Structure formats: C-alpha cells, structure tokens
Amino acid sequence: MDLGITDRVAIVTAASRGIGFAIARELAREGARVFICSRSAENIIEAAYRIRAEVGVEVTGIRANVTSEQEIERFVAEVLNQAGRVDICVTNAGGPPASTFDEADLEMYRRAFELNTLSAIRLARLVIPEMRRNRWGRIINITSVSAKQPIEGLILSNTTRAALTGWAKTLSAEVAADGITVNNIAPGYTLTERQTELAEARAQKLGKTKEEILAQWAEQTPMKRMGQPEEIAAAAVFLASERASYITGVTLQVDGGYVRGIF
Ligand code: NAD
Numbered sequence: 692m693d694l695g696i697t698d699r700v701a702i703v704t705a706a707s708r709g710i711g712f713a714i715a716r717e718l719a720r721e722g723a724r725v726f727i728c729s730r731s732a733e734n735i736i737e738a739a740y741r742i743r744a745e746v747g748v749e750v751t752g753i754r755a756n757v758t759s760e761q762e763i764e765r766f767v768a769e770v771l772n773q774a775g776r777v778d779i780c781v782t783n784a785g786g787p788p789a790s791t792f793d794e795a796d797l798e799m800y801r802r803a804f805e806l807n808t809l810s811a812i813r814l815a816r817l818v819i820p821e822m823r824r825n826r827w828g829r830i831i832n833i834t835s836v837s838a839k840q841p842i843e844g845l846i847l848s849n850t851t852r853a854a855l856t857g858w859a860k861t862l863s864a865e866v867a868a869d870g871i872t873v874n875n876i877a878p879g880y881t882l883t884e885r886q887t888e889l890a891e892a893r894a895q896k897l898g899k900t901k902e903e904i905l906a907q908w909a910e911q912t913p914m915k916r917m918g919q920p921e922e923i924a925a926a927a928v929f930l931a932s933e934r935a936s937y938i939t940g941v942t943l944q945v946d947g948g949y950v951r952g953i954f
Contacts, residue, residue, distance in 0.1 A: 695933030697722035701779035702770060704757050704814065707734040709883035710833055711783040712742075713920035717928045719746045723779065726770045728755035728763075757784045757810035767817040776825060777818045779931045782811035783833040786885065787847035795846055803847035807834075808855045815873075819866060828871035829931045832859055833923075836879045838942060839950045852877075856942055863940035872939035874930045879946025880908045881918040914947035 696718070703715040706727035715727045719742050729735045732754035739752030751773065755766035770777055787803035811832050822828025837845055838852035856875060863873035880886065882905075890904040897904075909916045926945045929935055944950050 692934060694721050694928065694931075696779070696928075696931060699723045699778040699931075700770065700774040700776050701725045701781070701931065702767070702777055702814070702818065703727050703781040703783060704755070704763075704766075704810070705729055705783040705785060707731065707738040707752075709885055710878060710881060710920050710923050711781070712738055713924040714781050714783070714833075714927045715750065716742045716746065717921070717924035718779065718781075718931065719748050719750055721928055721932075722748070723931075724748075724774055725750045726753065726766075726774070727751070728753050728757075728766050730754065730756045757782075757814070758805045760813060763810075763813055764817065767814070771821065777821045778825070778827060779829045779831070780814055780818045780822075781831045781833065781927060781931070782814050784810050786835075787845075787851065789844050790846055791844055792846055799847060800850065803851045804854070807848070807851040808858070811855055812858060815862065819871065822871045823866070823869045826870040828866070828869070829935075830859075830862075830871065830873040831927050831930050832873075832875045833927070834875045834877050834942065836877045836944050836946050836950050838875070838877055839944055839954075840952060859942075860940050867939055872930070872935065874935075874938060874940070875942040876923060876927050876930065877942050877944040877946065877950075878923045879912060879918055879944065879949035881920055881923055883920055886917070912947035912949045916947065918945060918947055 701718045701723040705711045706715045707729035719725045735752035739750040742750045755762040834852040837848045838856045841849035890901045894901045894904045
C-alpha cells in the first residue's frame with residue numbers, strides 16, 4: 692500500500708528516544724520531511740543524525756520542551772521557516788509520575804496537565820491554522836491505554852489522558868470539514884528505554900529482577916509480551932497517511948489486547 696506521504700512535512704515532539712523516535716524514523720522511511728524535538732539539544736541532534744544515517748533522508752532535530760509555550764512556538768516557527776508548511780503533527784511527551792490519590796498534590800496535577808494535555812493543545816493551536824490553509828492535516832496524539840482503562844496507581848495519567856481524549860474528539864469534529872483528521876494512539880506496555888528504567892527501579896524496590904518485572908507486565912496482555920516501539924509507529928504512520936483519510940476522532944489502542952472493553 693502506498694501511504695501517500697512522500698514529501699509531507701511532519702512534526703514529532705519528544706522524539707529523542709522511545710515511541711516518539713520510532714514514529715519519526717517510520718515517517719522518514721515513508722519519505723516525509725521530519726522535524727523532531729526534545730528537551731536536550733545534544734540528544735535530539737543525535738537522534739536526528741541516527742535516523743538520517745539509517746534511512747538516508749534529511750531529519751531535523753531542534754531543542755524544545757513541550758511544556759514551554761515560547762520554545763514550542765519557536766520550534767513550529769523554525770519548521771515553517773525551513774519547510775513552509777506542517778502536514779502531520781504527532782504530539783508526544785514523557786509520562787507523568789506514578790501516584791495514587793493520597794500521594795498526588797495539586798501541583799503534581801498541574802504539571803501532569805501541562806505535560807500530557809496542554810502540550811498537545813498548544814501544538815494544535817499552532818499547526819491547525821497552517822493545516823486549514825492547505826486543507827489537509829493529520830494530528831496524532833500519543834496517549835495511553837489508561838485513557839480507555841484506568842490503571843491502578845497512575846492517577847495522573849488516567850486523568851490527563853482522558854481529558855485530552857475528550858478534547859481531541861471535540862476538535863476532530865470542528866476541523867473535519869477542513870480536511871484535517873485528529874486521532875489518538877493509546878500504547879499498552881511498550882518496551883522503551885523508560886519502561887526498562889521503570890522496571891529496574893521497581894525491581895530494586897521489590898527485591899526482584901528487572902526481567903521478573905518485565906515478565907509480569909507482559910503477562911497482563913493476552914499476547915503475553917510487551918509491544919515494540921516500531922509497532923506503535925506503524926499505527927501512527929498509517930493514521931498520518933493519505934490512506935487514513937476517513938478516520939477521525941478515534942483512539943486506537945496498540946496494546947496486544949490489554950484493554951478488555953469493547954469500545
Ligand atoms: P521515553 O521516556 O522512552 O521517551 C520520552 C521522550 O520524551 C524522550 O525523548 C524525552 O526526552 C522526551 N521528553 C520528555 N519530556 C519532554 C518535554 N517536556 N519536552 C520535550 N520532550 C520531552 O517514553 P516512551 O515510553 O516512549 O513514552 C512516550 C509517551 O507514551 C509517554 O507519554 C508515555 O507515558 C506514553 N506511554 C508509554 C507506554 C510505554 O509502555 N512505553 C505506555 C503507555 C503510554
């Protein structure tokens with residue numbers, strides 16, 4: 692299938708590693724002109740270099756923190772300056788810390804809302820006018836299965852992802868007639884660097900091995916394994932493609948069957 696995104700201009704935030712990096716690489720493989728950002732200039736330039744070396748196309752890494760209005764404005768301005776347009780925008784960020792109701796104070800909610808809800812809204816406000824002008828656009832928010840099935844001990848993720856999902860559904864209807872689709876990808880347990888670090892920390896706390904913790908997580912999915920970042924990327928790139936032109940307002944879980952509900 693020809694995905695039809697050769698020469699489309701794509702933004703992927705929080706892409707120096709993990710799911711964001713895998714999506715950026717897959718978009719580059721499909722011939723898109725990709726711009727990526729993360730908080731560290733060194734890491735994002737290195738990530739862009741790795742994709743360029745592997746795929747053989749131009750990828751640009753720019754330092755920007757998704758929680759900073761100024762830095763994200765500068766990032767989008769730089770993309771427009773270099774490429775003249777934005778067609779695809781993948782909103783991704785780091786995850787909020789694990790916590791329960793008793794552990795989370797209001798400041799933690801504010802920070803999580805900035806990181807996982809407002810960051811996507813902020814980006815959309817910058818790119819949608821450009822997409823409207825071209826009457827074509829794809830917004831893909833990376834959320835979590837916690838938006839569909841709240842996860843015990845992750846009250847900040849459960850709250851902020853659900854808020855973003857409500858916003859995205861509303862936005863999808865408002866921009867549909869302009870040729871813009873808005874969808875979410877909800878990853879399940881995916882073997883990224885962050886998950887390996889979390890498994891190590893949890894293993895130390897519980898006196899277990901990292902492998903035991905990873906096996907426990909894998910066991911929770913019907914497929915009995917964790918996902919690979921490339922499996923999330925494949926779904927994201929499809930939603931970003933010309934072929935997904937009649938799909939909007941959905942949350943697609945890529946989770947090996949983790950979510951047990953039927954919607
Ligand atoms: P990761 O930690 O491996 O990568 C996160 C990336 O985001 C890194 O490049 C980091 O530099 C960047 N980043 C973090 N905060 C940033 C900020 N404020 N501004 C700019 N860049 C920032 O994480 P991941 O596992 O790839 O997860 C990506 C997203 O998917 C997170 O929101 C995570 O909660 C969510 N998610 C992950 C899983 C999983 O199992 N990996 C499951 C469900 C949801």
